Amino acid sequence: MDFPLPPVGEGLLEVELTRWLVRPGDAVARGQSMAEVMSDKASMEVPSPFAGTITTLSAAPGTKIKVGQVILSYTPVGDGSAKPPSPSPLSSGRGDEERQPTPQTPFPKKEGGEKQKATSGSSLLRGEIGEGASPRSNGHTTTLPPAAPSVRMLARKLGVDLSLVRGSGPHGRILLDDLTPYLTPRPSPSARPASAPSGTDTSKLDFGIAGTRQKLIGLRRRIAEHMVESKKHIPHYSYIDECDLTDAVKLRTQLREPLAKAGVKLTYLAFFVKAVARALKEVPIVNSTYDEAAGEVVLHDKYHIGIAVAAPSGLMVPVVKDADKKDLATIATDIERLGNDAKSGKSKLDDLRGSTFTVTSVGGIGGLISTPIINHPEVGIMGVGKVVKRPLYDANGALKPSDIVYLSFSFDHRVVDGAIGAAFGNAVTRYLQTPAVLLLPETFGG
Template sequence: MYEFKLPDIGEGMHEGEIRRWLVREGEQVAVDQPIVEVQTDKVTAEMPAPVAGVVSRLCAAEGSVVPVGSVLAVIDTGSDERVPVVDGVPAQTGMVAAAAEPSVATVTMARPQTARRALATPHVRSLARKLGIVIDEVPGTGPSGRVTEEDVRRASERRTTPEPAVPLPAARESEWRAASVASANAEERVPLRGVRRRIAEHMVKSVRVIPHVTHVDEMEMDELHALRDRLRPYAEARGTKLTYLPFFVKAVAVALREYPYLNASVDEDTNEVILKRYYNIGIATDTDEGLMVPVVKDADKKSVLAIAAEISDLVARCRSGKLTLQDVSGGTFTITNVGPIGGLYATPIINHPEAAILGLHKVEPRQVVRNWESVIRRMMYMSLSFDHRIIDGAMAVRFTNRLRELLENPEVLFVELV
């Protein structure tokens, strides 16, 4: 018997969600045959079988979240050696969740019968005592299995017994039942799974940890629009579609060298600011699965045309589900471009642990004043959300002023290229 465990594929991965089993119990599998899809914090990955044999048992349900090192399946390789089992769970497997949100009782039965001291902060332990929750019996969803405040509150809610219903007169009861059926038919419950679940967790963590401030400015786009139109035939002859976005990526990389705190992150464990001397720009991309952020690596060292080609490739693979972990890792700053869809401006949420995110919005002709005269210009709002722990408002304004200088007069951008 062979225990197939959830491997650590890097980038600080602590757990994965079982998206879909590609085999069934009793099915013969070959070496390197994909047997399960697992959603990590960043990508969906197919896990291959490391050995050949018959799938004896699947140990995690679709939709369940399991920590690294947990046994996902037991494969009968024909060997006489067998894995000892404790209460229906292979020994040394760690805790395996039976469902996406298991009950406290389920988790207690499923884990090996060994004492465990939960990882938790003093605040969370105090909350657990206040709510009458045994914290060592609460499954942790935080890093390294840490029990969070949300974990404790969920455990308290599951334990709470609803108050008994007050009996209704027969006529009122029939009306109530009819209304309840009508109400139930008007609702649909969709499991929060996969990429959407990871996005939700990531956004909640970002807002909880980072004090967000958003600065909004506007930019005149006429010169950049004209330059892009002149360069389009040149780019198309080389098989590349040229949009505004590659120019913004290049300008951001130039400006970040001058304002390094916007290309940084905060190490909460050591109370240190990490200033990064590399410029990897994430491109927030809308997909059917949810928002993904592939990364243009070393944008400061690439031409606008090379960046345009790379963005096209990343977006295409993102929407076809073919991104690798390398494609979505290592970002230092993110751009979210909602202009092609519309909208005046928004307040984007920072892609934790980064320090800032730039939102680009629709370009439209507007009446503005130049030299005390009313004229029509192509204008665009941009919104910069930043981490107020390490970035002050004045620095944010200077950063966007620099972007305006580089892009309202694109020849300045090309002078700054290295």
Template sequence: MGIYAIKLPDVGEGVAEAELVEWHVNVGDVVHEDMVLAAVMTGKATVEIPSPVDGEVTWRHGEVGDIIATGTVILKIRVAGGETGEEAEEPVAAELSKAEQAPVAASTVREKVQDDTPPPAPGQPKLRKPATATEAGAPRPPEEKPLASPAVRLRAKNAGIDLRQVTGTGPTGRITHDDLDAFQRQGKAAAAKPGLQPNTSIQEIKVVGLRRRIAERMALSKSRIPHITYVEEVDMTSLEELRTRLNADQRPGRPKLTILPFLMRAIVKAAADQPMVNAHYDDEAGVVRQYGGVHIGIAAQTPAGLVVPVVKHAEARDIFDCAREVARLSEAAKSGTAQREELSGSTITISSLGAMGGVVSTPVINHPEVAIIGVNKIAVRPQWDGTQFVPRKMMNLSSSFDHRVIDGWDAATFIQRLKVLLEAPAMIFVEG
């Protein structure tokens, strides 16, 4: 038998560390070659770490949310034969004195080392020591992480059960499926009591992975950038009529049009007149970098959280090419297959909640950009045409600007230019 050490791999692009966002195995689990052991996040890309060998997990390093340096040993697996990894150590029993030993792993190892039960006779089942108060049924300290297999954890997560409230009857207090069944039966019995019952539960949700990256970027943006938000209503009636006609004229290879491709092309034309909005502000160097290429980030909600896939060089794309690229990137973002370069490099961002867009919003600028265009929902509202009120499809643009770089007059001028282009959409197609 030998110990195979698995290091956090070099994920490339000069990344020196990664955030541990998910464990797929626990100490004591049997793993197979190519089985996913853990997942780490660098930037906004998630990388899975597979097992290169078959064996049993004897030790693991780090908790979800920890930042781990590349090359750090994160798992040790007991393998058959004498073959070991490059960083193999002595057998697990010799690791008990190490300060880095994880609490879960240590308890499992001590159980194995101290278990002096004689081996069973041939054909007889293995005998196990009677469970002690610590091993079965005793409440665990509030700060101690419950012991449970991945399958039990997944089932508890899907059922909304806090495992810290479940008493484990397995070895070293490990929570089993039977324990979950018993806990759920108790819950149903409590729910059957007549009248309203107080809910005293408190659920702690650790902010990790993409959600932590979003929190960090939002905090950075709001702490550094003095936002100015400008709201203007736009009559979208003509654009909606044009969009409906273009979608009705379906041709092979033509994607379905939303309002985003029209807005993207309008941003390209408006930014040509006011290049200061298509820029980054390096506040540490005190430099504004204006870009010739218009790289539009499209804020998209995914199951994992908010990501911003980027349509590169929108100035070189027509309406249909913009629509095609938005659809491709949105699907990649939602499925988690978007590449790092597809999630970075934007020079201006569109924030749209579609039908949930509300009347007004105050979008947060995507640092280090200086402008973000917020799209609110389209609603039919009465508008005065000079002689009477007529129904028109109206939409508000709620857009924020970095007031250190963009003055209020310039912000208003840019949005008014977008308003003209969207209200007379034929102008979007006029070159020059």
């Protein structure tokens, strides 16, 4: 029998097959995951609605497959009553309501489901999973909220109590995005992050295997496409400056222990994000995007700073929202949470959207200078190298040991001229060299 790809999400007609989880000759049970597919940077597993033996696989990893397209064939076992799901879009109306036994009778266990993980700031799969209310009692039966069968299976497989999930859809309906905190990550074997904040564990990076060929599949391919789009459309230029971080190092040392007691991990990245947010207010043109179709530069009045994270699934850019309104401790807390979520595949869609400027760091691995690619459609990015001890002359001409970091900026030359880029770099450097100012509210700190 042929098995066509079932509906995988609201409005999705095509996905990429990233890998098979079964092979011809494998016996599969109902609910067993058979393949992993991806739309944008959201991936999910396709469960088996049948019990049987796989005979053929009809698509290769890395290819696009459409809903309703036959992706494998199988020989059913048992009573043979199992049928592949209809490829037509799923309804969320009355036909999706499901009756369950009375509360005194244990609910039957139903296997199967999909897994979704969020990565970079593109749209994720969105599917409805019914009302966010407790099951409704109706005589001797209990009715669960209406939901697409595939999504309902995901909730069961994750063991999620829908009555505890706050729906973000119309009228409080629970969407697939609302379940992302409950998802278990599935690292991509081909992930090769390009840059990351300090503290990166290189043992988790994929360095490849000599003498082999690797096809760009899934997230790795989408990262490549995004980088090509950025370089194709944006005329980059680089600006590099040296920053004396000595006072910031001392301040971090003084604050690290008391903040640690409060459960806050203060890294240098928090200082960089805060300094960038302040500098963007001084040079608003850098906090913008270029609308090519309209030929307009859109200057933003929000200061959402993206931070590049080397996650097992690939390079991700979660966003510190409203960085200008947050103190160092709050920014540090956000950075730790966002980084941990990205590395474990639990990033929420909202955490990956809306950045207006990006900060990326190779210092945790060990580099002085980089030429980062702009996170399209932004017009600037700042790369941070490692902090090193160097002798510098002070104002009196005497040599003194100093903590130095190199800041590497890339700008969109259509929007940011060299002089403006230098002015922005000077502003960032000034705030980092007088870090106590970053502890003050903007009304006092400039």
